[in-house]
Amino acid sequence: MQGSVEFSAVTKTYGPIRALADFTHRFGSGRVHALMGKNGSGKSTLIKILAGAILPTAGDFRLNGVPAHFTCPRDALAAGIVTVHQELSLVPGLSVAENIFLGRLSRRRLGPVSVIDWPRVHADAARLLTEMDIGDIDPGQPVSDLSVGQQQTVEIVKAMSFEPAVLLLDEPTSALAAREVDHLFALVRRLRARGVTILYITHRLNELFEIADTCTVLRDGHLVGAIEMADATPEIIVEMMFGDVAKARRPARRGAVADDPVLSVRGLSRRGVFENISFDLHRGEILGFAGMLGAGRTEVLRAIFGADPLDGGTIVLDGVPVQGPTPRRMKELGLGYTPENRKEVGLVQQLSIHDNLCLASLGRIAPRGMTSRRRERPHVARQIRDLAIKAADPLLPVSSLSGGNQQKVVIGNWLNTGPKVMFFDEPSRGVDIQAKQQIFEIMWAEASRGVSSIFVSSEPEELLDVADRILVLRHGRGVAEVAPGETTLAQLFRICMEGHP
Ligand SMILES: Nc1ncnc2c1ncn2[C@@H]1O[C@H](COP(=O)(O)OP(=O)(O)OP(=O)(O)O)[C@@H](O)[C@H]1O
Ligand SMILES: [Mg+2]
Incomplete structure (x- = not known):
C-alpha cells in the first residue's frame, strides 16, 4: 500500500476569495504530515480537494505519480483516499453499526432473496470497536444517543474500516479526551507502519510533536513551507503560522471575584446522566468544568439551560428560583449558551x-x-x-x-x-491558537464587567489558564473542586481520570 500525494499549482477560488493559491507540494508515503495554519488558511480546502468533495479551480495532483481526477467523493474513496471531515457527518437516526457500514452492509442469501446480515454487521462493527479499544460504544446504539466525542470516535472507526492508502484527518481530536486521542495515535502509527500516508490537521501544537513526521504550514491559502518535525520547535511553527503578527499572550490572572452567587444549583439530577450536582457561580467568576469525555459536563449545562428535562434539584438564577427551565425563560433571565456542536445547534x-x-x-x-x-x-x-x-x-x-x-x-x-451568565461549551474547539487567545480575552473582559461564566473544556491546560475555580465531574457526579493556582496539570488530569488527587 503506497500513497504519495503530489500537488502542482492547485488553486481554489470562491468568487474573489482565494481559499488555496497555487499550492505545490509533495507528501511522501508512510508518514504523518501535519497541516497547520490559522483559521481560514485553506487547510480544509486542501483536504476536500483530495477527498473529491470539491474540484480545484486550477492545477492538478498525482497519487503515486499517477494523475488523479476526482469528480466526487466516491472517486477518491475508490482510489483509497479516506477522509474524516471537520464537521461530523453521521446519520443520527441510524445505529453505530449502520453508520460504519453505510451503503455497504453485509448481505446473505435467504432462499431466493438477499437480506442484510445483521448479526454479521454488528459483529464486524463490534470487532472494529474492540480493535480500537472502545468499550463504551454499542454497535446497536443510535448515533443520536452519543456525545459529540463518541460520534467523532465512530467517524474514525468508520474511516479505518475502509483500509485507507491515504488517510485525511481534519481535526479528529478536537472533541476527543486524552484516552481516545491515545487510541487514535496508536492506530495512526500502525497505519503509517503499513505505508499509509496521513494528512493530519490540528490546532493543538503539542500533538504535532507526538504524532507528526513533517509539518506543512499554510497562510491565507499560500504554502509558507514544510519542515521535518525533528528540526521543529513550537516557536518555529508559530512563527510560520502567524508571521510577525503579535504572539498569543496568556491572560493575566485577576483578583478575587465577588462572592454573591448569580447562579445557585442544588441537588440537580437527571436519571442515568448526572446526579446530585450542586455549585454556586459568583458574579464575575469563570467556573471551569473539567472531566473526561462523557463525564456529564455538557448534559448538566443543557439541563440548566432547559434544553433537556431534569428529574430533581433546584436552580436559582439572579435571585429568581426557576422551576422547569426552558431555553426561552432562561434566556429572558440573562443566560446565554454557546453549544459544543455548532453544526447542529x-x-x-x-x-x-x-x-x-x-x-x-x-x-x-x-x-x-x-x-x-x-x-x-x-x-x-x-x-x-x-x-x-x-x-x-x-x-x-x-x-x-x-x-x-x-x-x-x-x-x-x-x-x-x-448575558449575565454565559455557558461556554468547548469554545476553543477548532480555533487556532491566536483566535483561542482572543476568545479567552473576551471571556476575561466579560468577567471583569460582571458577567459570570461556566467554561467547559476537554483541555485541562486551558482550564488552569482561564478559570478562577474548577469543578471536576466524573460519571455524572461532582467529585472535586480545585483552585487553578494550587493545582498542577498532572494533578488535574489525575482527578479527571480517577476522581481523586
Ligand atoms: N463555499 C465557500 N464559499 C466562500 N468561501 C469559502 C467557501 N468555503 C471556504 N471558503 C473560504 O476559504 C478560506 C479557507 O477555508 P478553509 O475551510 O480551507 O480554512 P481552514 O484552514 O480549514 O480553517 P479552520 O482552521 O478554521 O478550519 C476561508 O476564508 C473560507 O471562508
Ligand atoms: Mg478547517
Whole structure:
C-alpha cells in the first residue's frame, strides 16, 4: 500500500476569495504530515480537494505519480483516499453499526432473496470497536444517543474500516479526551507502519510533536513551507503560522471575584446522566468544568439551560428560583449558551453570517419586533471586529466560513444578547491558537464587567489558564473542586481520570 500525494499549482477560488493559491507540494508515503495554519488558511480546502468533495479551480495532483481526477467523493474513496471531515457527518437516526457500514452492509442469501446480515454487521462493527479499544460504544446504539466525542470516535472507526492508502484527518481530536486521542495515535502509527500516508490537521501544537513526521504550514491559502518535525520547535511553527503578527499572550490572572452567587444549583439530577450536582457561580467568576469525555459536563449545562428535562434539584438564577427551565425563560433571565456542536445547534447554515450573529439577540436589538439590517449592523460589526471573524462579506452564508470562524460566530451570537451568565461549551474547539487567545480575552473582559461564566473544556491546560475555580465531574457526579493556582496539570488530569488527587 503506497500513497504519495503530489500537488502542482492547485488553486481554489470562491468568487474573489482565494481559499488555496497555487499550492505545490509533495507528501511522501508512510508518514504523518501535519497541516497547520490559522483559521481560514485553506487547510480544509486542501483536504476536500483530495477527498473529491470539491474540484480545484486550477492545477492538478498525482497519487503515486499517477494523475488523479476526482469528480466526487466516491472517486477518491475508490482510489483509497479516506477522509474524516471537520464537521461530523453521521446519520443520527441510524445505529453505530449502520453508520460504519453505510451503503455497504453485509448481505446473505435467504432462499431466493438477499437480506442484510445483521448479526454479521454488528459483529464486524463490534470487532472494529474492540480493535480500537472502545468499550463504551454499542454497535446497536443510535448515533443520536452519543456525545459529540463518541460520534467523532465512530467517524474514525468508520474511516479505518475502509483500509485507507491515504488517510485525511481534519481535526479528529478536537472533541476527543486524552484516552481516545491515545487510541487514535496508536492506530495512526500502525497505519503509517503499513505505508499509509496521513494528512493530519490540528490546532493543538503539542500533538504535532507526538504524532507528526513533517509539518506543512499554510497562510491565507499560500504554502509558507514544510519542515521535518525533528528540526521543529513550537516557536518555529508559530512563527510560520502567524508571521510577525503579535504572539498569543496568556491572560493575566485577576483578583478575587465577588462572592454573591448569580447562579445557585442544588441537588440537580437527571436519571442515568448526572446526579446530585450542586455549585454556586459568583458574579464575575469563570467556573471551569473539567472531566473526561462523557463525564456529564455538557448534559448538566443543557439541563440548566432547559434544553433537556431534569428529574430533581433546584436552580436559582439572579435571585429568581426557576422551576422547569426552558431555553426561552432562561434566556429572558440573562443566560446565554454557546453549544459544543455548532453544526447542529449553534448555527443556521443557510443564513448569512450577519443573520447568525443576530439570531439570539433580536429581542434586544429590536425590542418592538421591527428590525433591519441597519439596526443590526453595529452589533454584527462589533463581533466581527472583537472576535476577528475572517469573512469577506457578512452577507455570505455562514457555511462559507472556515470551521474556526463558524465557532466564533456561535460565540458572537450569544455575546450580542448581553448575558449575565454565559455557558461556554468547548469554545476553543477548532480555533487556532491566536483566535483561542482572543476568545479567552473576551471571556476575561466579560468577567471583569460582571458577567459570570461556566467554561467547559476537554483541555485541562486551558482550564488552569482561564478559570478562577474548577469543578471536576466524573460519571455524572461532582467529585472535586480545585483552585487553578494550587493545582498542577498532572494533578488535574489525575482527578479527571480517577476522581481523586
Ligand atoms: N463555499 C465557500 N464559499 C466562500 N468561501 C469559502 C467557501 N468555503 C471556504 N471558503 C473560504 O476559504 C478560506 C479557507 O477555508 P478553509 O475551510 O480551507 O480554512 P481552514 O484552514 O480549514 O480553517 P479552520 O482552521 O478554521 O478550519 C476561508 O476564508 C473560507 O471562508
Ligand atoms: Mg478547517
